[in-house]
Amino acid sequence: MALSSLTVHEALDLLRRKEISPKEIVEALVKRIQEIDGAVHGYLSFDPERALKDAEHADVSLPLGGIPIAIKDVVSVQGHPCGCASKILQGYIAPFDATVIKKLRAAGAIPFGRTNMDEFAMGSSTENSAFGPSRNPWDADRTPGGSSGGSAAVVAADEALAALGSDTGGSIRQPAALCGCVGVKPTYGRVSRYGLVAFASSLDQIGPLTKNVRDAALIMNVISGADPCDSTTLDEPVPDYTADLDKGVKNLTLGLPKEYFIKGLDPQVEEAVRAAVAWYEKLGAKIVDISLPHTEYALSTYYIIAPAEASANLARFDGVRYGFRADGITGLSDHYGKTREEGFGQEVKRRIILGTYALSSGYYDAFYLRAQKVRTLIRRDFDDAFATVDAILCPTSPTPAFKLGERTGDPLQMYLADIFTLAANMAGICGISIPCGFAEVDGKKLPVGLQILGKALNEATMFRVANAYEQSTDWHRAKPLFGAESERLKGEK
Amino acid sequence: MKSDYIATIGLEVHVQLKTKSKMFCGCAIEYGAEPNTHVCPTCLGLPGALPVMNLEALRMTALTGLIFQCDVAPICKFDRKNYYYPDMPKNYQISQYDLPICQNGEVPLHDLAYPKDAQKSIKNADKRVRLIRIHLEEDVAKNFHFETTSGIDFNRAGTPLMEIVSQPDIESPEEAFAYLTSLKQALIYADVSDADMEKGQLRCDCNVSVRPSHQTEYGVKIELKNLNSISGVRRALAFEIDRQISALERGEKLSQETRRWDDDRGETFLMRTKESAHDYRYFPDPDLLPVKTEVFMPAVRARLPELPWFKRERFVREYGISSYDAGVLTDDLELSRYFEAAAKGAKRPKAVANYVLNDLLSALAAAGKSVEECPIEPQHLAELTGLIEDGKINSKQGKEVFAEMFASGEAPEEIVEAKGLKQESDIDAIKLLCQQTIEANPKSVEDYRAGKGAAINFLKGQVMKASKGKANPNLVGETLEKLLSGV
Ligand SMILES: [Zn+2]
Numbered sequence: 001m002a003l004s005s006l007t008v009h010e011a012l013d014l015l016r017r018k019e020i021s022p023k024e025i026v027e028a029l030v031k032r033i034q035e036i037d038g039a040v041h042g043y044l045s046f047d048p049e050r051a052l053k054d055a056e057h058a059d060v061s062l063p064l065g066g067i068p069i070a071i072k073d074v075v076s077v078q079g080h081p082c083g084c085a086s087k088i089l090q091g092y093i094a095p096f097d098a099t100v101i102k103k104l105r106a107a108g109a110i111p112f113g114r115t116n117m118d119e120f121a122m123g124s125s126t127e128n129s130a131f132g133p134s135r136n137p138w139d140a141d142r143t144p145g146g147s148s149g150g151s152a153a154v155v156a157a158d159e160a161l162a163a164l165g166s167d168t169g170g171s172i173r174q175p176a177a178l179c180g181c182v183g184v185k186p187t188y189g190r191v192s193r194y195g196l197v198a199f200a201s202s203l204d205q206i207g208p209l210t211k212n213v214r215d216a217a218l219i220m221n222v223i224s225g226a227d228p229c230d231s232t233t234l235d236e237p238v239p240d241y242t243a244d245l246d247k248g249v250k251n252l253t254l255g256l257p258k259e260y261f262i263k264g265l266d267p268q269v270e271e272a273v274r275a276a277v278a279w280y281e282k283l284g285a286k287i288v289d290i291s292l293p294h295t296e297y298a299l300s301t302y303y304i305i306a307p308a309e310a311s312a313n314l315a316r317f318d319g320v321r322y323g324f325r326a327d328g329i330t331g332l333s334d335h336y337g338k339t340r341e342e343g344f345g346q347e348v349k350r351r352i353i354l355g356t357y358a359l360s361s362g363y364y365d366a367f368y369l370r371a372q373k374v375r376t377l378i379r380r381d382f383d384d385a386f387a388t389v390d391a392i393l394c395p396t397s398p399t400p401a402f403k404l405g406e407r408t409g410d411p412l413q414m415y416l417a418d419i420f421t422l423a424a425n426m427a428g429i430c431g432i433s434i435p436c437g438f439a440e441v442d443g444k445k446l447p448v449g450l451q452i453l454g455k456a457l458n459e460a461t462m463f464r465v466a467n468a469y470e471q472s473t474d475w476h477r478a479k480p481l482f483g484a485e486s487e488r489l490k491g492e493k
Numbered sequence: 494m495k496s497d498y499i500a501t502i503g504l505e506v507h508v509q510l511k512t513k514s515k516m517f518c519g520c521a522i523e524y525g526a527e528p529n530t531h532v533c534p535t536c537l538g539l540p541g542a543l544p545v546m547n548l549e550a551l552r553m554t555a556l557t558g559l560i561f562q563c564d565v566a567p568i569c570k571f572d573r574k575n576y577y578y579p580d581m582p583k584n585y586q587i588s589q590y591d592l593p594i595c596q597n598g599e600v601p602l603h604d605l606a607y608p609k610d611a612q613k614s615i616k617n618a619d620k621r622v623r624l625i626r627i628h629l630e631e632d633v634a635k636n637f638h639f640e641t642t643s644g645i646d647f648n649r650a651g652t653p654l655m656e657i658v659s660q661p662d663i664e665s666p667e668e669a670f671a672y673l674t675s676l677k678q679a680l681i682y683a684d685v686s687d688a689d690m691e692k693g694q695l696r697c698d699c700n701v702s703v704r705p706s707h708q709t710e711y712g713v714k715i716e717l718k719n720l721n722s723i724s725g726v727r728r729a730l731a732f733e734i735d736r737q738i739s740a741l742e743r744g745e746k747l748s749q750e751t752r753r754w755d756d757d758r759g760e761t762f763l764m765r766t767k768e769s770a771h772d773y774r775y776f777p778d779p780d781l782l783p784v785k786t787e788v789f790m791p792a793v794r795a796r797l798p799e800l801p802w803f804k805r806e807r808f809v810r811e812y813g814i815s816s817y818d819a820g821v822l823t824d825d826l827e828l829s830r831y832f833e834a835a836a837k838g839a840k841r842p843k844a845v846a847n848y849v850l851n852d853l854l855s856a857l858a859a860a861g862k863s864v865e866e867c868p869i870e871p872q873h874l875a876e877l878t879g880l881i882e883d884g885k886i887n888s889k890q891g892k893e894v895f896a897e898m899f900a901s902g903e904a905p906e907e908i909v910e911a912k913g914l915k916q917e918s919d920i921d922a923i924k925l926l927c928q929q930t931i932e933a934n935p936k937s938v939e940d941y942r943a944g945k946g947a948a949i950n951f952l953k954g955q956v957m958k959a960s961k962g963k964a965n966p967n968l969v970g971e972t973l974e975k976l977l978s979g980v
Binding site: 075076082084089092094095096098193194195196197198200201202228229230231232308309311312315316317318320321322332333336356359360361364368 | 534537538539540541542543544545546573575577579582583584585645772774775776779780781782
């Protein structure tokens with residue numbers, strides 16, 4: 001078996017038994033990337049030399065000692081480009097490490113490569129990347145999801161052992177579901193945002209994408225915790241998320257929200273999720289129907305709050321201090337106008353305009369303020385639900401991976417890809433997507449994700465529920481036939 | 494100002510707080526440092542950097558609020574004010590919109606805060622200017638324009654800036670002067686800012702309008718910018734009020750605009766007419782959580798200083814000096830401290846006050862020194878007045894000793910000893926000198942006895958001369974009188 005297909009735990013075992021070295025893992029990944037990333041396009045850039053150098057000094061006794069971790073192009077790593085897959089950050093090299101990177105380094109991990117994404121994390125397919133989309137390792141004609149599509153694709157295609165992504169409305173969980181890997185959105189404030197290029201500050205969280213639940217829990221152990229550089233982090237102790245993984249689901253109550261099984265939910269996705277629910281019952285969990293009555297407002301509320309915050313967050317990209325600067329400028333406002341017109345892509349501009357509008361005087365009360373009120377109601381829905389259930393089960397994405405180009409002309413259709421994930425961001429709770437089966441479309445097997453939502457700061461229970469399922473099923477072990485896919489693409493060229 | 498017009502003035506004052514580090518990052522604050530040497534990802538607005546609140550800036554703002562008897566909000570939050578300008582690294586400024594830390598309150602204008610030439614004609618004694626609000630925001634960077642390029646120094650970016658907004662209660666350039674002087678004094682007393690306008694630590698924008706006195710609604714508001722000193726504010730307002738009145742008298746209509754004061758030319762110039770109101774799209778900054786002020790208010794209350802106007806009253810009471818003298822002494826925090834340190838150990842504090850207000854202030858001014866650089870220990874000044882009081886030296890000698898103290902920093906006793914200045918109070922020695930003088934000046938003695946009382950002064954001068962100025966003049970006078978009247 002190639003070292004690139006190892007899980008983090010498998011690799012750690014071999015490293016600690018000295019059967020392999022960190023350098024060999026990096027080399028295996030480099031080889032793998034050279035072989036297939038032309039087809040997947042999960043990476044925007046990677047620096048094998050630096051990774052090999054880091055590998056030489058890696059202390060394998062540390063929690064993630066010697067493990068390379070792919071980083072979404074939105075998280076700052078000192079000395080690496082941090083471009084958010086945007087032209088406007090062309091040439092920008094981050095001069096500092098994000099807190100999560102500091103923590104990863106302290107735990108012995110090796111930040112490795114920059115993964116592709118939708119520009120500034122705005123999108124659900126990576127098609128908004130200024131550098132072209134990533135492809136789904138299960139079907140190269142389809143999207144890996146987004147915005148952390150590159151991170152999900154490289155994990156699924158064994159081009160990385162694990163990756164970091166960011167999740168503002170589903171950007172980790174949705175691509176994890178579409179690529180058949182595990183993706184975690186931590187509780188808001190659990191993981192520091194310092195060094196994460198902000199999209200929507202009150203919704204963004206960094207989280208891991210991995211090949212199994214245990215790996216995700218281990219990475220969460222490392223990256224969680226209060227950070228003096230981020231005042232929105234929560235000053236709560238970080239438990240060992242791997243400790244309760246094997247406790248099973250007996251005596252746990254799992255809620256099934258009726259608002260998540262609606263028209264528009266792909267029948268094969270519904271089937272796979274319902275089968276998973278039945279499996280939980282068999283494992284001893286108590287399944288109860290619940291209601292999250294304000295779910296239907298989540299999407300429209302999200303598309304006011306997130307763009308509003310983004311309109312200010314993205315104002316700093318003006319070509320004055322760093323990044324792209326347009327040519328032929330005649331004055332200050334021309335400088336701003338041209339630089340931002342040429343530097344940002346369509347979707348980013350659309351959201352900046354949406355957000356600017358929502359904050360404008362005369363509209364603020366009707367849009368932004370109202371959206372904040374609805375957000376409180378959505379949060380309350382979950383508070384009520386978690387008073388009676390330990391976790392919530394639902395689909396991650398309403399459909400399996402869709403075709404590249406299929407939704408690019410219809411933003412609303414694209415926004416619906418996050419309909420089941422964004423409420424968790426609005427409520428600030430934690431969520432995970434794990435593989436729970438396949439849909440068969442046009443003769444291709446496409447992964448389906450099960451979403452498990454946990455109470456704020458109760459990642460431990462969320463992981464426990466996820467692991468109980470994973471340990472009794474084999475879905476997470478399935479591998480895409482990437483070799484055949486890459487061959488097919490070569491033939492097409 | 495013509496008496497049939499009323500001027501209405503409101504001031505917006507920006508004060509740089511004296512915190513050690515910036516408002517949202519750990520960068521040091523240093524005036525005049527090399528450009529871009531106190532910067533970090535946060536104050537440069539780099540992608541991914543986040544602000545973290547400097548609580549000391551909040552405490553200083555709340556303290557300022559307490560001084561002016563403002564209502565301090567139980568919770569304060571920060572908002573983003575959105576606009577594009579190269580001196581603003583994030584293209585939004587973190588500020589406070591609808592929930593400023595402080596609201597209401599007032600600034601008392603005391604007589605000595607007025608310009609010297611206007612202190613005799615204060616229209617409204619004990620006037621108080623009401624405040625609308627005091628809030629906290631971050632300062633912007635500084636743009637420099639060279640021949641063909643511009644540069645930005647981000648050292649100032651993110652420095653805590655307190656904005657104090659007054660009601661339009663001010664009615665004359667002199668009141669504006671007094672308002673700024675009082676404000677500055679209190680800020681220095683509270684140690685929240687050095688409030689030096691020339692260093693940009695205190696910046697002021699004025700809104701001024703005029704209207705005929707019979708008219709009730711306000712005139713057209715004109716904003717004045719580029720005011721770099723308190724006296725400049727006075728000059729600019731005086732010019733602008735005259736300009737507006739003349740325009741109205743000519744039958745012109747004024748329009749809302751911003752004008753720039755040119756202090757060299759003594760005129761205001763049009764900068765821009767009122768554009769369509771800028772929409773700053775304020776919204777709560779999601780990176781900063783609201784802060785409960787009750788957490789730090791007990792500590793802030795403990796820092797409340799004795800305010801200049803209370804100190805002035807106390808000086809009158811405790812040291813028996815005039816209100817005017819107390820006012821001058823408390824005008825300057827350092828001077829008031831110096832005086833008090835000297836007065837505490839003095840027999841006659843009033844004598845100390847006189848020495849400080851006359852001799853010391855002029856000596857300092859002549860030497861170009863501040864009170865903090867004063868070479869004379871306050872205790873030594875007290876001793877000097879004591880020596881005079883006890884008749885050990887006379888007041889003329891006192892001046893000489895003072896000059897030496899100022900030059901060398903030595904104690905007065907030592908100087909008196911070294912120079913052999915000790916006043917002659919030995920009655921026998923003085924008697925002998927007086928007798929010799931009487932014998933040597935029969936003409937004057939005759940005059941005196943003939944009723945020309947003034948003749949004794951000549952004799953007295955001769956005795957002093959003979960004693961090389963050391964004789965106690967009071968004793969000399971008494972002794973001469975006794976001898977001449979033959980008692
Ligand atoms: Zn800084």
